[in-house]
Amino acid sequence: MSEERKSGGGWIRSLCCSILKAGHIPQHVAIIMDGNRRFARKMQYSRVFMGHIQGFDKLLETLEWCLDVGITELTVYAFSIENFKRSKEEVDGLMELAKQKVTKLLDERDLIMKHGVCIRVLGDLELLPPDVLSSVARAVNFSRNNDRAFLNVCFSYTSRNEMTHAVRTLAQGAADGMILPSDISEDVVERCLYTGDSQPPDLVIRTSGEIRLSDFLLWQSSYSCLCFLDVLWPEFSIWNFFSAILTYQKNYSAIQEARENHAQKLEERLYQLNKDCVLAQLDERNKDGVDLEDLVLEYGRHRKQRVEQFIEHIRTEHRLFLERVSPIC
Template identity: 55%
Template sequence: MSWIREGELSLVEKLSANVLKAGPMPKHVAFIMDGNRRFARKKQVERQEGHSQGFDKLAETLRWCLQLAIPEVTVYAFSIENFKRAKEEVDGLMELAKQKFLRLLGEQENLEKHGVCIRVLGDLTMLPLDLQQLIARAVVATREHNKCFLNVCFAYTSRHEITNAVREMAWGVEQGLIRSSDVSEALLSECLYSSNSPNPDLLIRTSGEVRLSDFLLWQTSHSCLVFQSVLWPEYSFWNLCEAVIQYQCNYRSIQKARDLHRDEQVRHQLEADRACVAELLQRGGGRRQDALSDYSRRREERVRDFLDALRHKRDSFITDLSSQAALA
């Protein structure tokens, strides 16, 4: 099954999509694709078949998102907690992932046609080396595409992501790239795996569960959360439309909360800069009227250089893995 399933909407679906697109549309939708195992039990098939059907549904859902002009999708493909499942099931999921990323590498023309950029968010070092290399090849191969984005959270939990972001900032301080006083909420956001993406506008979880299961906890603080009872392999275009309508109904309150949060971040950063300047002046650093603007400019330069170094470190890791695969 292709990663991006070709096909057109029915006439009724097209009309409904046009009506939806007359209102505010989410630019980034995240999915917790829950219910594959329950679907397998329901259909009395092997668990692996349930997971395979779940991937097929992802391909179909990506097509719907493209047709609804939703340019970015993030999916929870494999939690770090999933490693605790039976070895047979974990091995099966790793094998399924290998098959799908191999298939992706054979679909370059289709991915280029749609401009799909694939990103994989998570701790790849937890995965088998051959899977790491396949993922790296897929990421490098689609890195320059910029029409739409698919973020696959694999070997991921939000707590692990946030912990890693703190480690990255500590690394920056150790390397002398930033100061401890430069650490902030905004900087932590830039150190997350998802730093290249805007926060999701809409998060959808299927199967009737009403919890986030350690998925995008930081990024969804001002997102519309929709919990639907349908099992993921049975998800439909109309389920997606229902979720978008819920987002549209809550659009104003979401935007207001985001604006308030953005203003609060700016205020907190200004207060932090003033405190640092006051401390410097108290130590005899001078009394120039432009001390605050100079300090803020230097801090922004430090942070920018640190983030450039962090991006280079992460890109080099992926590029090196991809090169290893080419040499193997």
């Protein structure tokens, strides 16, 4: 139970939730949880990763806030690949802390299943120590069939690594004959990202006062509302959270218009791609008097079928990888 509720402030919180729900609630919120080390120094903790401990606790509290207000997906930046360059003591401490916190999530299994929360860990998981990877896999495996809410933890992650991985996956798929090079388009690249099962975030929050994305969801946040807060992550309060949602609501119309324009242009580019492929085939076959529109639609259906089979293949490969790491009992 949160401190606000313990102290009797629950009715104020409930009232604010009700007011916010009168407007548009973001369905997917992403957070760069920044400021743990500065918080540790501010509090004069003897060890830096004490700030990270409170940061992990704040994550669970924030997930509760999301569920209360009706946000169904939360994505957080927990550990960048760049963080492996920090001191061995801090990295080892963070890895041990991650294992402990994942174990804590496993201890809350009944609560997670009750709320239907699906836990997904996104990033280059093969960079993780075996014991941490095993714990992560267990958390992902036991909750993978839940679909009422989603907690995406970006761990061993950078956006550049994510995009590179997507390109390599597509190149391998083309080399193996699962897709054609001409099948590769913006929408297919997006589905091959670690976040391929998610919609782009509606709202991206960064704490600590820094005004940059630091290699987090660079592709996905092109049409998101960005909110930079001058508060350290462990001190992030529900009022900061409500303030960010209000910022999203103020900018909702402009964000939706930009997204709709982008979706329309994407559809037009995809149609043109299919049309170009059909025209190239017609040139080769030297056929006249054909119904071009019907051929374009037919080609589009075949292309979609190839892409869907390929996406299902890479999802299955990822699932099997996690099951090998931590078999489901």
